[in-house]
Amino acid sequence: xxxxxxxxxxxxxxxxxxxxxxxxxxxxxxxxxxxxxxxxxxxxxxxxxxxxxxxxxxxxxxxxxxxxxxxxxxxxxxxxxxxxxxxxxxxxxxxxxxxxxxxxxxxxxxxxxxxxxxxxxxxxxxxxxxxxxxxxxxxxxxxxxxxxxxxxxxxxxxxxxxxxxxxxxxxxxxxxxxxxxxxxxxxxxxxxxxxxxxxxxxxxxxxxxxxxxxxxxxxxxxxxxxxxxxxxxxxxxxxxxxxxxxxxxxxxxxxxxxxxxxx
Amino acid sequence: xxxxxxxxxxxxxxxxxxxxxxxxxxxxxxxxxxxxxxxxxxxxxxxxxxxxxxxxxxxxxxxxxxxxxxxxxxxxxxxxxxxxxxxxxxxxxxxxxxxxxxxxxxxxxxxxxxxxxxxxxxxxxxxxxxxxxxxxxxxxxxxxxxxxxxxxxxxxxxxxxxxxxxxxxxxxxxxxxxxxxxxxxxxxxxxxxxxxxxxxxxxxxxxxxxxxxxxxxxxxxxxxxxxxxxxxxxxxxxxxxxxxxxxxxxxxxxxxxxxxxxxxxxxxxxxxxxxxxxxxxxxxxxxxxxxxxxxxxxxxxxxxxxxxxxxxxxxxxxxxxxxxxxxxxxxxxxxxxxxxxxxxxxxxxxxxxxxxxxxxxxxxxxxxxxxxxxxxxxxxxxxxxxxxxxxxxxxxx
Numbered sequence: 338x339x340x341x342x343x344x345x346x347x348x349x350x351x352x353x354x355x356x357x358x359x360x361x362x363x364x365x366x367x368x369x370x371x372x373x374x375x376x377x378x379x380x381x382x383x384x385x386x387x388x389x390x391x392x393x394x395x396x397x398x399x400x401x402x403x404x405x406x407x408x409x410x411x412x413x414x415x416x417x418x419x420x421x422x423x424x425x426x427x428x429x430x431x432x433x434x435x436x437x438x439x440x441x442x443x444x445x446x447x448x449x450x451x452x453x454x455x456x457x458x459x460x461x462x463x464x465x466x467x468x469x470x471x472x473x474x475x476x477x478x479x480x481x482x483x484x485x486x487x488x489x490x491x492x493x494x495x496x497x498x499x500x501x502x503x504x505x506x507x508x509x510x511x512x513x514x515x516x517x518x519x520x521x522x523x524x525x526x527x528x529x530x531x532x533x534x535x536x537x538x539x540x541x542x543x544x545x546x547x548x549x550x551x552x553x554x555x556x557x558x559x560x561x562x563x564x565x566x567x568x569x570x571x572x573x574x575x576x577x578x579x580x581x582x583x584x585x586x587x588x589x590x591x592x593x594x595x596x597x598x599x600x
Numbered sequence: 601x602x603x604x605x606x607x608x609x610x611x612x613x614x615x616x617x618x619x620x621x622x623x624x625x626x627x628x629x630x631x632x633x634x635x636x637x638x639x640x641x642x643x644x645x646x647x648x649x650x651x652x653x654x655x656x657x658x659x660x661x662x663x664x665x666x667x668x669x670x671x672x673x674x675x676x677x678x679x680x681x682x683x684x685x686x687x688x689x690x691x692x693x694x695x696x697x698x699x700x701x702x703x704x705x706x707x708x709x710x711x712x713x714x715x716x717x718x719x720x721x722x723x724x725x726x727x728x729x730x731x732x733x734x735x736x737x738x739x740x741x742x743x744x745x746x747x748x749x750x751x752x753x754x755x756x757x758x759x760x761x762x763x764x765x766x767x768x769x770x771x772x773x774x775x776x777x778x779x780x781x782x783x784x785x786x787x788x789x790x791x792x793x794x795x796x797x798x799x800x801x802x803x804x805x806x807x808x809x810x811x812x813x814x815x816x817x818x819x820x821x822x823x824x825x826x827x828x829x830x831x832x833x834x835x836x837x838x839x840x841x842x843x844x845x846x847x848x849x850x851x852x853x854x855x856x857x858x859x860x861x862x863x864x865x866x867x868x869x870x871x872x873x874x875x876x877x878x879x880x881x882x883x884x885x886x887x888x889x890x891x892x893x894x895x896x897x898x899x900x901x902x903x904x905x906x907x908x909x910x911x912x913x914x915x916x917x918x919x920x921x922x923x924x925x926x927x928x929x930x931x932x933x934x935x936x937x938x939x940x941x942x943x944x945x946x947x948x949x950x951x952x953x954x955x956x957x958x959x960x961x962x963x964x965x966x967x968x969x970x971x972x973x974x975x976x977x978x979x980x981x982x983x984x985x986x987x988x989x990x991x992x993x994x995x996x997x
Contacts, residue, residue, distance in 0.1 A: 462696075465697075466690050466692060466694035467694050467695075469690070469694060470694035470696075472656060472683075473656065473683065473687070474683075474707070474708045474711055474712065475680055475711075475712065476711045481711075
């Protein structure tokens with residue numbers, strides 16, 4: 338009997354845990370957003386976070402974007418040539434990047450580079466009582482630590498997405514130049530087929546991804562101490578892993594939801 | 601609010617973590633402008649108790665009253681105002697490792713006050729100089745020693761000149777010289793700024809010299825609250841561990857009873873004496889022992905006491921005990937029917953001091969030995985019984 342009851346008990350406990358976490362994340366995110374009211378005092382921290390999230394991610398974004406574009410060009414060329422439609426390669430590459438791959442891959446790269454690091458940083462601050470120290474100084478830790486990161490990511494994610502799109506298209510162009518001499522048609526087709534709504538759709542996604550990635554990363558680090566199964570360094574490690582996994586999952590889920598609204 | 605009303609009152613605070621009870625109805629008063637010490641065993645919940653006051657932990661049950669207003673009736677804004685009046689120095693320092701020492705100390709000033717750049721820098725520099733941190737001001741916490749980190753945390757707690765400061769083990773990890781410096785600095789600042797200080801510490805007896813009130817937290821409850829003098833004079837054996845904890849190793853090594861347990865033992869013997877039984881007390885007064893300790897150190901004296909204790913323990917019959925107090929008086933007590941017991945004690949003690957090595961030692965270190973002993977009237981207090989035996993003392997060496 339006990340074993341039979343254990344299953345609904347486990348389901349109940351898991352559900353409660355999920356509801357608690359979602360609620361806690363909601364309150365946490367709202368507190369961070371409300372912290373934007375006094376943004377001026379946070380300016381130095383925002384600039385620091387823009388440097389960390391944006392500028393320091395530039396190299397990796399450019400590198401990944403270029404090769405993504407090249408692969409798209411390569412795959413697209415050999416697919417389109419079967420239908421004698423290789424002239425549409427530019428459109429295929431540009432639309433794939435601007436609508437989907439640009440925002441999604443930028444977000445995933447930033448999860449790996451900035452999200453994990455932010456989660457670990459805040460987690461360490463939590464276990465070494467630095468967050469408690471802020472609290473005793475009557476400094477709201479969420480406003481002090483999370484709000485600047487949200488603002489910085491809302492600035493950096495779209496900018497990096499734009500850079501990803503441009504570099505990716507250049508990568509695709511480079512592929513097409515290597516494979517075909519009809520490279521001029523690449524940009525002319527992009528110009529005639531790419532709409533402003535495609536670009537704005539991509540940016541809408543990048544704004545949403547920015548919010549999701551940063552709030553989840555900060556949230557996981559901030560509540561490291563609530564991790565019942567592990568504490569200390571292991572707790573921080575688990576929080577970081579959890580931040581990366583959850584951010585990736587929610588980015589892909591929200592990508593589907595946004596795309597279905599935009600289509 | 602009347603000045604006699606405690607500034608902070610903690611009433612029946614209980615807190616459990618994951619089913620483990622840390623606090624079990626702890627009640628504590630913190631008087632304004634006083635230094636209040638909280639002592640207790642490691643992991644006993646001292647920090648947890650104090651963190652309730654600053655709002656880092658919420659109690660499972662109980663009430664905290666600040667300046668007459670219970671926290672439960674307090675608005676968020678009012679609680680924020682309380683936090684602005686407080687400073688907290690964490691046990692593990694809680695320094696921001698991405699900031700330099702200077703920035704760490706400046707942070708509370710930057711966040712709490714709208715100071716000009718120059719004023720802010722002046723205030724921070726003053727604290728840095730006072731705590732001898734000038735050389736490391738531009739370093740990061742990880743680049744400096746643990747002791748220095750402690751001083752940085754102390755500087756950060758003091759920089760805003762708060763009304764109430766919570767010191768969570770401010771001297772842990774410091775060398776004895778710096779420990780004394782920290783306590784004397786807290787005392788000096790208290791004299792100057794008259795703030796309310798709450799100090800969690802294990803530094804006994806040092807803390808007794810600066811604290812106005814000492815609270816002992818044991819098993820989740822405050823088992824003593826009073827002045828250091830009252831604590832020291834307390835005859836409660838449960839408190840002895842806290843007041844004389846630093847001497848307990850010596851007691852254990854010598855195998856002699858301490859003052860309190862010796863007194864209790866003598867009184868118990870006195871009460872148990874029946875029929876033909878007698879209470880026998882033999883005493884050895886080691887005059888000059890304290891002077892020797894002052895001039896030549898505790899270790900030399902301790903080695904001598906250890907030898908004496910070893911000898912005494914070797915001839916003690918069953919139903920007898922030996923103890924030492926004031927570092928100068930050794931007492932052997934026994935409840936016996938054998939009339940020759942006292943003579944046995946005296947002859948054994950004389951034999952010990954007749955030993956040439958011991959005699960030379962005593963002469964070299966100017967120790968005078970007086971040996972005495974008496975059959976004590978049963979029912980007397982232990983103190984009077986010892987006095988009665990000491991009155992018979994004769995100079996031996």
